[in-house]
Structures are given as structure tokens and as C-alpha cells.
Amino acid sequence: MPAKIPATVITGFLGAGKTTLIRHMLTHAKGKRIALIINEFGDLGVDGDILKGCGDSACRDEDIMELSNGCICCTVAEDFIPTMEALLARPDKPDHIVIETSGLALPQPLIRAFNWPAISTQVTVDGVVTVVDGRAVTEGRFAHDEAAVSAARDADDSIDHETPLSELFEDQLACADMIVVNKADLLSETELALTMDALKTGARPSVQVVSSAMGVLPVDVLLGMGIGAESDMEARHEVHHHHHDDEDDHDDEDEDDHHHHDHDEFESFVVTLPEITDPKAFSAKVSAIIAEHDILRLKGFAAVTGKPMRLTIQAVGPRIDSYFDQPFGTGPRETRLVVIGQTGLDRAAIETALAA
Numbered sequence: 015m016p017a018k019i020p021a022t023v024i025t026g027f028l029g030a031g032k033t034t035l036i037r038h039m040l041t042h043a044k045g046k047r048i049a050l051i052i053n054e055f056g057d058l059g060v061d062g063d064i065l066k067g068c069g070d071s072a073c074r075d076e077d078i079m080e081l082s083n084g085c086i087c088c089t090v091a092e093d094f095i096p097t098m099e100a101l102l103a104r105p106d107k108p109d110h111i112v113i114e115t116s117g118l119a120l121p122q123p124l125i126r127a128f129n130w131p132a133i134s135t136q137v138t139v140d141g142v143v144t145v146v147d148g149r150a151v152t153e154g155r156f157a158h159d160e161a162a163v164s165a166a167r168d169a170d171d172s173i174d175h176e177t178p179l180s181e182l183f184e185d186q187l188a189c190a191d192m193i194v195v196n197k198a199d200l201l202s203e204t205e206l207a208l209t210m211d212a213l214k215t216g217a218r219p220s221v222q223v224v225s226s227a228m229g230v231l232p233v234d235v236l237l238g239m240g241i242g243a244e245s246d247m248e249a250r251h252e253v254h255h256h257h258h259d260d261e262d263d264h265d266d267e268d269e270d271d272h273h274h275h276d277h278d279e280f281e282s283f284v285v286t287l288p289e290i291t292d293p294k295a296f297s298a299k300v301s302a303i304i305a306e307h308d309i310l311r312l313k314g315f316a317a318v319t320g321k322p323m324r325l326t327i328q329a330v331g332p333r334i335d336s337y338f339d340q341p342f343g344t345g346p347r348e349t350r351l352v353v354i355g356q357t358g359l360d361r362a363a364i365e366t367a368l369a370a
């Protein structure tokens with residue numbers, strides 16, 4: 015039997031730094047051929063675009079496969095499995111497969127899909143890497159106080175104290191074989207140490223917790239964890255159930271209902287604008303709009319008058335980043351931004367404010 019191809023799943027909340035980490039990995043995995051499957055929330059393939067054309071890469075553009083933008087947990091059967099099968103049917107097989115889940119995905123159904131016969135005979139899960147925005151965690155953006163929650167639960171089983179945000183975050187952590195506390199550059203040494211300790215305390219004993227800035231980690235640390243064993247799959251499963259143990263004993267179907275529900279909590283839309291003239295002023299305005307409308311994530315590309323390069327705009331919560339990344343291709347010179355938030359965003363007001 016030929017050796018199975020190892021697959022690494024990269025998960026983590028919106029804007030944690032998954033794409034940044036993968037980009038670093040692809041440009042430092044010399045000699046390996048990596049195939050990449052991307053599932054992004056929102057209708058604009060920003061991540062795929064950033065990863066394609068990143069020059070000296072272990073992944074050729076044709077080895078980057080983007081899943082249609084549905085939620086990966088709900089479309090595993092229709093989308094992910096056929097994509098994997100197509101990849102595995104190619105004559106030139108990759109050395110490693112990397113899957114980037116959307117920041118809003120619950121990774122569990124995806125991980126279970128590796129047990130499908132057509133896949134399990136050829137691919138093994140090497141590890142699940144959960145990327146965490148160290149700054150957001152330190153600021154308590156996903157906070158929920160573990161002790162307070164369990165005390166309240168003990169007092170009254172029927173109370174659901176978790177917001178969808180913290181629940182998603184915990185599910186992503188529960189699946190991890192390795193937790194990467196990213197954005198270490200935005201933390202003091204003490205903050206970083208405290209955050210890492212807190213994550214270690216909450217994780218299974220075998221889980222490694224490492225830190226990074228801009229996703230810089232040795233490729234061998236990320237790929238080649240060699241944790242495909244059934245026992246670990248079981249462990250992940252159990253931790254997952256543990257987090258929902260307020261709802262008795264549910265089977266897989268219940269879980270599917272459950273995350274359908276989670277995904278109704280979020281929405282996204284794309285705003286298309288003409289060229290912008292003043293990137294600084296535009297960034298400042300975008301920041302203000304994000305704060306006013308409680309937008310979780312905004313990203314895309316802007317056309318700036320007089321500049322041949324397109325301006326990549328990335329905002330995660332209150333932080334906004336912009337940089338010129340590559341020339342406009344053949345596409346129209348326009349500004350396209352994807353806006354992601356919890357359901358109830360005032361789309362009309364956001365569009366008007368951005369266009370003003």
C-alpha cells in the first residue's frame with residue numbers, strides 16, 4: 015500500500031492569522047509540494063488571492079482549491095469530499111495537504127470527513143492547528159470566564175452562558191493538536207505568558223501551545239506532527255462533546271443542527287466601490303465604520319487613483335492594516351471589500367458610509 019498523504023487542518027477565528035501563517039509556510043517549505051484547500055466565509059476570494067502569486071511557493075496556483083463559499087461544516091459531503099477526491103485522482107500527488115477552514119467554521123465535521131473510506135485509505139490527518147489572535151484573547155474579546163460559567167451551570171443547567179463567538183472559539187480550541195498564539199508582537203511578555211498558560215490549562219495534555227508573530231514558525235513544527243491516530247480523533251471528539259454537555263447526549267445529526275444554528279448568527283456581504291483617492295482617509299473612515307457597526311472582519315482590495323498596485327485592506331476588530339501587494343490584473347480597477355459580522359448588520363448604512 016502506498017503511504018498515506020498527511021493532511022494538516024488550519025483553523026482559528028476570523029482574522030487570527032491563518033492565511034498569514036500559511037503564506038509563510040508555503041514560502042519556506044522548499045522541496046515539498048503542498049496542495050491547499052481553502053474555505054472562506056464571504057463572497058470574495060481574498061485569502062486565495064493573497065496566497066496565489068506569492069512567488070516562491072511550495073504550492074502551485076493550480077494546487078490551490080477554493081471551496082464554494084458555503085460553510086465547510088454544512089457542505090462537507092457536497093463540496094469538501096469531492097474536492098479531496100478530485101485532488102487524490104490527480105496523477106501527481108502532493109506531499110502534504112493543507113486545509114484552511116473559514117474563521118467561522120466548526121472544524122469537527124471536517125475532521126470526521128477524513129474517516130470517509132475514499133479519503134481514509136489515502137490521507138491521514140497529521141494534525142489540527144488552531145491559530146489564535148493573541149491580542150484579541152488578551153483583550154477578552156472571546157472572554158468567557160470558565161469558573162463563572164461552570165458555577166452558573168451547576169446552579170442552573172438550562173442556562174446557556176456562551177455567546178456564539180466564545181462557543182466557536184472553544185470548539186476550534188477543542189479540536190487542536192497545536193495552538194498557535196499569533197500576533198505575539200502585539201503583546202507584552204507577561205501578556206503572552208498569561209495567555210499561553212490559560213490556553214494550556216484549558217487544553218488536552220498532549221496539545222502543544224506555541225507563539226508566533228506573523229505566523230512565523232518552522233515548517234517542520236506545523237507539518238509533520240504525526241498525530242493521525244484514532245485515539246486522538248476520539249479525544250477531539252470527546253472534548254467537543256464535553257463542551258456541549260448541557261444538551262444531553264446528542265448524535266451527529268443534532269450536532270449538524272446545532273452548527274446550522276451557529277452559522278445563522280453571522281452574515282457577510284461584498285461592497286463594491288470605485289477607485290479611492292486618499293488611502294489614509296479611507297482607512298480612518300473604515301475604522302470608524304467598523305467600530306460604529308460592530309463589524310468583526312473586513313477585508314478586500316482597493317484601487318487607488320494613480321497607483322498601479324492594488325491596496326490590500328485587512329481589518330480585524332478595531333485594527334486595520336493596509337498595504338500595496340500586487341498589480342491589478344485584468345480585472346476592473348475597483349474597490350471590493352467583504353464585510354463580516356454577527357447577523358443584523360445594517361448593510362444599507364454601511365454601504366452608504368463606505369461610499370460617502
Ligand SMILES: Nc1nc2c(ncn2[C@@H]2O[C@H](COP(=O)(O)OP(=O)(O)OP(=O)(O)O)[C@@H](O)[C@H]2O)c(=O)[nH]1
Nearest residue numbers: 028029030031032033034117196197227228328335
Ligand atoms: N501585528 C500582527 N498582525 C498580524 C499577525 N498575523 C496576521 N496579522 C494581520 O492580521 C490580519 C488578518 O490576518 P489573516 O492571515 O488574513 O487572518 P485569517 O485568519 O486568515 O483571516 P480570515 O481568513 O478572514 O479568517 C492581516 O492584516 C494580517 O497582516 C501578527 O502576528 N501580528
